Amino acid sequence: MKFLTIFTILxxxxxxxxxxxxxxxxxxxxxxxxxxxSASTEISDWLFNGLFKYDKDGNVTxxxxxxxxxxxxxxxxxxxxxxxxxxxxxxxxxxxxxFTYEQVINPxxxxxxxxxxxxxxxxxxxxxxxxxxxxxxxxxxAIETWMVGLLPHHILKDEKDLMTSSFNKNPIGTGSxxxxxxxxxxxxxxIANEDYFEGxxxxxxxxxxxxxxxxxxxxxxxxxxxxxxxxxxxQVDRQIDDNFKNDYTIxxxxxxxYSYLGFNLKNEKFKNKKVREAISLAINRQELVDIxxxxxxxxxxxxFMPDSYAYNEEVKDIKQDVIKAKELLKEAGYDENHPFTFExxxxxxxxxxxxxxxxxxYQLQKVGVNMKIRVMEWQAFLNTVVHPRNFESILLGxxxxxxxxxxxxxxxxxxxxxxxxxxxxxxxxVDALIEKGISTINKDELSKIYKEIFKQIxxxxxxxxxxxxxxxxxxxxxxxxxxxxFTGITHNQKDWEIKE
Numbered sequence: 001m002k003f004l005t006i007f008t009i010l011x012x013x014x015x016x017x018x019x020x021x022x023x024x025x026x027x028x029x030x031x032x033x034x035x036x037x038s039a040s041t042e043i044s045d046w047l048f049n050g051l052f053k054y055d056k057d058g059n060v061t062x063x064x065x066x067x068x069x070x071x072x073x074x075x076x077x078x079x080x081x082x083x084x085x086x087x088x089x090x091x092x093x094x095x096x097x098x099f100t101y102e103q104v105i106n107p108x109x110x111x112x113x114x115x116x117x118x119x120x121x122x123x124x125x126x127x128x129x130x131x132x133x134x135x136x137x138x139x140x141x142a143i144e145t146w147m148v149g150l151l152p153h154h155i156l157k158d159e160k161d162l163m164t165s166s167f168n169k170n171p172i173g174t175g176s177x178x179x180x181x182x183x184x185x186x187x188x189x190x191i192a193n194e195d196y197f198e199g200x201x202x203x204x205x206x207x208x209x210x211x212x213x214x215x216x217x218x219x220x221x222x223x224x225x226x227x228x229x230x231x232x233x234x235q236v237d238r239q240i241d242d243n244f245k246n247d248y249t250i251x252x253x254x255x256x257x258y259s260y261l262g263f264n265l266k267n268e269k270f271k272n273k274k275v276r277e278a279i280s281l282a283i284n285r286q287e288l289v290d291i292x293x294x295x296x297x298x299x300x301x302x303x304f305m306p307d308s309y310a311y312n313e314e315v316k317d318i319k320q321d322v323i324k325a326k327e328l329l330k331e332a333g334y335d336e337n338h339p340f341t342f343e344x345x346x347x348x349x350x351x352x353x354x355x356x357x358x359x360x361x362y363q364l365q366k367v368g369v370n371m372k373i374r375v376m377e378w379q380a381f382l383n384t385v386v387h388p389r390n391f392e393s394i395l396l397g398x399x400x401x402x403x404x405x406x407x408x409x410x411x412x413x414x415x416x417x418x419x420x421x422x423x424x425x426x427x428x429x430v431d432a433l434i435e436k437g438i439s440t441i442n443k444d445e446l447s448k449i450y451k452e453i454f455k456q457i458x459x460x461x462x463x464x465x466x467x468x469x470x471x472x473x474x475x476x477x478x479x480x481x482x483x484x485x486f487t488g489i490t491h492n493q494k495d496w497e498i499k500e
Contacts, residue, residue: 017497017498018204018498019203019207020207020209020226021206021208021228022209022210022211022217022220022226023211024211025037025038025212026039026184026210027040027044029168030043030047030179030182031044031165032047032048032149032151032173033103033104033111033113033148033151034110034111034162034168036111043188044149045149046175046177046206047087047149047171047173047175047177047178047179047190048171048173049084049150049174049175050147050149050150051063051080051097051146051150052143052146053147054147054487056483056485056492057485057487058402060143060403063147064080064084064174065080065081066079066081066129067079068143070142074135074136074137075133076132076134076143077126077130077132077133078130078133078146080092080093080094082129084197085174085195086154086172087172087173087175088155089195090152090154092150092174093128093153094126094130095125095153095154096152096153098131099151099156099157100148100150101120103151103162104148108163109162113148116141119136119139120134120136120145121134121135121136122134133146139438140441141405142441144403149175152172152173169182170182174197176192176196176198176201176494177190177206178191179191186210187208187209187210189206190206190207190208192204192205201493202495203496203497209225209226217229217230218235221248221474222240222244224476227475227498228473228475228479229474230471231250231473233292233293233294233469233470233472234294236296247476248476249475250473251474251475251482252471252472252473253470253471253484254297254305254468254470255469255471256305256400257398257399257400257468257469258300258303258397258466258468259300259352259356259396259467259469260396260397260463260464261360261393261463261464262394262423262462262463263276263393263423263461263462263463263464264423265425265462266389267392269342270342270392270393273460275329276464278324278325278328278329278340278367279325279364280318281318281320281321281322281325281328282322282325282366283360283363283466285320285467286317287320287359287363288360288467289467292352292359292467292469296470297468297470298467298470299317299318299466300466300467301315301316301317301318301458301465302458303400303404303406303465304400304404304450304454305400305402307486308404309443309446309450310404310450311451311454312454312455315454322367325367326367326368334368335368336368339368339369339370340368341369342369342370342392343372343373343374343392343393344360344372344374345375345376345381345385345391345392345393345394345395346373346374346376346394346396347376347377347378347381348375348377352469353395354375356395357373360395386422387417394422396422402487406433406437406450408421409421410425411430411434411435412428423462425462427456427460430453430456434453436449437449437450437453473489475489478500479496479497480499481495481497
């Protein structure tokens with residue numbers, strides 16, 4: 001009998017399937033409310049669940065929540081699933097939700113998500129599986145707020161300092177995988193959670209190789225030492241061969257980021273909209289995409305994600321019109337004898353952005369605009385140029401969340417030290433729309449509001465929206481049941497299988 005048990009264990013070990021991934025930096029804290037860096041966030045997502053999540057199409061759906069309803073426009077009632085266990089087999093309860101909220105708003109706990117909860121008035125446990133959330137006013141991100149991973153009350157209730165807790169390196173979550181061991185600067189192994197409420201994942205282990213150098217990651221991918229990895233445009237276009245394509249499926253989708261040329265609207269040079277429009281018409285955005293990304297990208301024409309509820313399809317891509325650009329510049333008082341000249345500042349460490357600046361410089365010369373380029377180290381750029389608004393124009397990028405919030409970037413009150421309204425943009429109609437949107441919980445109505453915000457900002461040209469690069473992923477063909485979707489490929493990871 002003992003021999004059979006050992007034999008069974010040995011066979012199970014030999015048949016264990018492993019998904020091998022890579023990370024370029026070591027996680028700092030494996031705690032969902034403290035995970036600010038990309039490595040911490042990615043690992044934590046395997047280990048923890050929120051009450052809600054996005055489905056493959058970018059719509060909000062339940063995760064740990066079984067159901068929910070608004071009793072009033074400001075009172076949200078959430079029912080928890082009754083079959084969820086923490087990794088130590090303790091049952092999830094409403095105490096965990098209340099505890100997580102208390103830690104997020106705790107002034108001694110420093111995190112980047114506190115502002116998401118600023119409209120929450122109170123969170124109460126009605127019974128073991130029911131939570132009541134009261135908001136100060138109707139809030140358009142009332143559901144999305146609760147996508148944050150939950151923390152276990154029974155483990156952390158007596159923790160004096162969550163920031164330095166050993167839990168951050170030995171986490172207990174509800175996720176589909178459990179952490180085997182975490183040491184800084186080393187590989188990380190995750191093990192399938194047999195008690196996962198949606199069923200044990202079909203892949204037994206996930207191994208994250210610690211590969212700080214991106215070139216090394218690419219070599220590992222080419223040598224089939226990684227199952228999934230990111231590629232840049234030049235790698236796809238020039239550095240992989242038919243053998244690679246026989247082994248890997250190449251999946252591309254728009255990244256949730258855009259790059260822009262932003263103007264300082266308080267500078268006299270850019271107060272005249274004709275100047276901004278002339279520069280916009282002088283730019284060939286498709287040429288930027290073709291040169292920078294070999295076509296693996298798309299033109300950006302506004303501040304919100306294409307295919308999202310906030311995207312306004314009626315706003316068309318701006319086409320280059322050199323003749324019209326010259327006419328507008330002349331109307332604004334500029335010609336060959338008195339050319340329009342300005343400086344753009346961007347940062348080192350981003351070759352794509354620097355190359356984009358050089359292409360823009362070349363394109364603008366065709367209409368008689370002289371654009372000077374200044375490239376700075378990132379921290380110096382932020383501290384001496386961006387934050388104090390000490391620029392004529394900047395070349396930067398933003399991420400585009402699935403649930404956009406226009407307030408931080410576009411409301412006039414965000415034009416302040418520490419705010420993100422970098423151009424100093426002010427439009428009273430946009431302010432009113434943003435304020436109306438904050439209190440709109442009906443998604444159809446919110447969509448109409450945000451599409452109008454999209455149109456207004458695109459018309460006003462405080463930024464020149466440039467391009468959205470593609471995210472390109474190589475997936476080993478031995479991984480089955482991959483379903484590419486709007487939100488990526490990991491939405492159905494528990495169904496993935498590895499078959500040689």
